[in-house]
Amino acid sequence: MAEEKKSAVLETLVGKFGDDIVSTHSDFGDDTALVRRERIVEICTFLRDDPGLRFDFAMDLTGVDYLGEEPRFEVVYHLYSLEKKHRVRIKTRVPEEDPVIDSVIPVWAGMDWYEREAYDMYGIVFRNHPNLKRILMYESFVGHPLRKDYPKARRQPTIGPDE
Amino acid sequence: MTEVVTYKREAGKLDMQAEPMLLNIGPSHPATHATLKLIAELDGETILKLTPEFGYLHRCFEKESESHTWTQVVTYTDRLNYVSPLMNNVGYAMAVEKLCGIDVTERCKYIRVLISEFSRIIDHMVCIGTNMVDLGALTNFWYFWKPREEVYMHLIEPLTGTRLTTGYTRIGGMAWDLPDGWEEKARGVIEHVILPAIADVNALLTKNRIFIERTMGVGPITPKDAIALGFTGPCLRAAGVPLDLRKDETYLVYDRFDFDVPVGEEGDTCDRYMVRMEEMRQSVRIILQALDQLPGGPVNVDDPRFNLPPKQEVYGSIEGLMNHFKHIMDGVQVPAGEVYSATEAANGELGYYIVSKGGGGPYKIKVRPPCFPLFQGMPRLCEGGMIADLIAVLGSVNIIAGELDR
Numbered sequence: 001m002a003e004e005k006k007s008a009v010l011e012t013l014v015g016k017f018g019d020d021i022v023s024t025h026s027d028f029g030d031d032t033a034l035v036r037r038e039r040i041v042e043i044c045t046f047l048r049d050d051p052g053l054r055f056d057f058a059m060d061l062t063g064v065d066y067l068g069e070e071p072r073f074e075v076v077y078h079l080y081s082l083e084k085k086h087r088v089r090i091k092t093r094v095p096e097e098d099p100v101i102d103s104v105i106p107v108w109a110g111m112d113w114y115e116r117e118a119y120d121m122y123g124i125v126f127r128n129h130p131n132l133k134r135i136l137m138y139e140s141f142v143g144h145p146l147r148k149d150y151p152k153a154r155r156q157p158t159i160g161p162d163e
Numbered sequence: 164m165t166e167v168v169t170y171k172r173e174a175g176k177l178d179m180q181a182e183p184m185l186l187n188i189g190p191s192h193p194a195t196h197a198t199l200k201l202i203a204e205l206d207g208e209t210i211l212k213l214t215p216e217f218g219y220l221h222r223c224f225e226k227e228s229e230s231h232t233w234t235q236v237v238t239y240t241d242r243l244n245y246v247s248p249l250m251n252n253v254g255y256a257m258a259v260e261k262l263c264g265i266d267v268t269e270r271c272k273y274i275r276v277l278i279s280e281f282s283r284i285i286d287h288m289v290c291i292g293t294n295m296v297d298l299g300a301l302t303n304f305w306y307f308w309k310p311r312e313e314v315y316m317h318l319i320e321p322l323t324g325t326r327l328t329t330g331y332t333r334i335g336g337m338a339w340d341l342p343d344g345w346e347e348k349a350r351g352v353i354e355h356v357i358l359p360a361i362a363d364v365n366a367l368l369t370k371n372r373i374f375i376e377r378t379m380g381v382g383p384i385t386p387k388d389a390i391a392l393g394f395t396g397p398c399l400r401a402a403g404v405p406l407d408l409r410k411d412e413t414y415l416v417y418d419r420f421d422f423d424v425p426v427g428e429e430g431d432t433c434d435r436y437m438v439r440m441e442e443m444r445q446s447v448r449i450i451l452q453a454l455d456q457l458p459g460g461p462v463n464v465d466d467p468r469f470n471l472p473p474k475q476e477v478y479g480s481i482e483g484l485m486n487h488f489k490h491i492m493d494g495v496q497v498p499a500g501e502v503y504s505a506t507e508a509a510n511g512e513l514g515y516y517i518v519s520k521g522g523g524g525p526y527k528i529k530v531r532p533p534c535f536p537l538f539q540g541m542p543r544l545c546e547g548g549m550i551a552d553l554i555a556v557l558g559s560v561n562i563i564a565g566e567l568d569r
Contacts, residue, residue: 028261028502056390059505060514060531078503078516078531082390082404085411089503110393113539121225136218136568145226152226 032089044107055079061114063122067148071095103129121146197564213542224569228528232494238330243566247282256332258504258515272415280446285311286509287439294558310360336463378432382544382556393536396511402430408507432559494523532566
């Protein structure tokens with residue numbers, strides 16, 4: 001997308017955070033910003049509280065595994081504003097050897113389980129999460145099933161009632 | 164909006180010098196209606212702490228979809244919310260079409276509205292019916308089960324051939340057109356079955372003192388907390404927030420219909436019931452208007468990249484046969500990119516986040532199921548309340564394990 005076509009939301013975001021916004025696009029009509037992971041909580045707080053943005057709904061959070069790319073994982077946030085009726089997608093990259101990002105639960109309480117799911121499925125660790133444990137899989141499950149290098153047909157050891 | 168995080172239950176209220184009692188409800192319990200587990204920490208009958216657990220119905224939807232073609236994934240979406248599968252089909256097709264830049268035909272849009280609204284009605288009927296069973300009002304269950312069966316028998320089965328595994332949408336349209344006489348049947352079912360059933364249940368419940376005392380003030384939530392927890396759909400509207408994507412981010416042809424968005428005040432079980440009852444009446448209004456306006460014409464876009472070739476071409480020419488083979492084996496070719504597409508499903512916002520690297524199948528699909536934040540909010544709704552109210556609340560938020568676990 002050309003620079004001058006940037007939407008108002010992305011404009012505000014880039015104006016405020018400058019270089020911390022790595023790239024933006026509005027492909028298919030979805031405003032998207034790739035941001036630095038170190039600033040994620042600050043950026044999310046700004047998105048929620050800025051009177052022109054007011055992203056009070058965090059609709060979705062997920063990971064994506066871009067195996068073979070560097071950094072490997074992406075954490076994707078989908079936000080919605082009840083007042084302004086607009087949406088934005090915030091993405092941030094985390095590397096495989098250090099898949100850690102700050103939790104956004106202080107910003108949106110509803111992100112708790114989404115972060116647990118991203119941890120369960122991709123092994124992304126959310127720092128300061130109060131209860132970061134598996135959510136869909138069981139505790140003794142080995143590996144993270146939505147990673148691209150996890151074979152679809154892999155069998156896990158049978159567990160008994162003690163586990 | 165951080166109030167929820169710092170929300171504290173009143174601790175140390177145990178009657179006796181006793182440990183709180185742990186009670187496991189589920190995963191196989193008649194009142195959970197699915198494989199859900201709730202661990203309640205009790206002081207007598209008061210819930211001190213509630214821990215929801217799930218995952219018993221996890222069928223790897225997202226992992227499986229990564230190794231199937233775009234069209235094959237349609238059949239997987241049936242199994243998300245298995246009470247209103249047609250809505251999942253519509254939401255998924257719309258997401259892929261957004262990626263392809265397809266504008267589906269007018270008739271297709273109307274058919275999608277019709278099947279979505281019928282699905283919403285039967286979904287709400289199941290929710291209210293089973294909720295009332297849990298509270299001991301069995302008659303309402305039968306009053307609502309009958310119209311649901313009539314919708315299946317006269318409308319959904321003739322249309323899709325099945326009850327649950329509908330798989331009715333395609334990328335760029337529908338699997339086939341409405342069968343002959345479907346419109347008249349739809350009007351008949353509404354007039355003779357759905358509206359009388361709503362009136363019957365309304366007469367039995369809405370001013371019923373037992374029902375009101377059992378549900379009013381049970382499991383309330385403030386609009387602020389509901390927003391912070393990500394509630395959508397009837398549970399959010401019951402709390403007084405008029406968010407309905409059919410109005411706020413209008414899609415398909417919802418902007419052409421005259422309908423209202425009902426909201427509650429307290430966000431309690433009674434309000435959730437009231438909102439669902441009114442939504443069914445509004446869905447009836449939408450269906451009647453859509454039937455009046457239903458245009459003719461094709462249901463699929465006129466584009467050989469997305470349509471299967473006609474059978475006479477497949478059997479009559481080598482190009483047609485090759486085209487058919489490529490369609491089935493390689494799948495519809497979708498450009499690279501990422502989209503998030505949301506529709507207003509029966510329980511709230513059903514979102515599909517799709518990443519494509521080009522080619523015949525998705526790189527990643529993430530479903531945002533409306534039940535996920537609702538089930539997450541269960542402790543907020545139930546802690547401090549009575550254990551018997553937990554059952555009332557659980558039924559009224561309508562957790563569908565199929566979409567919760569995927």
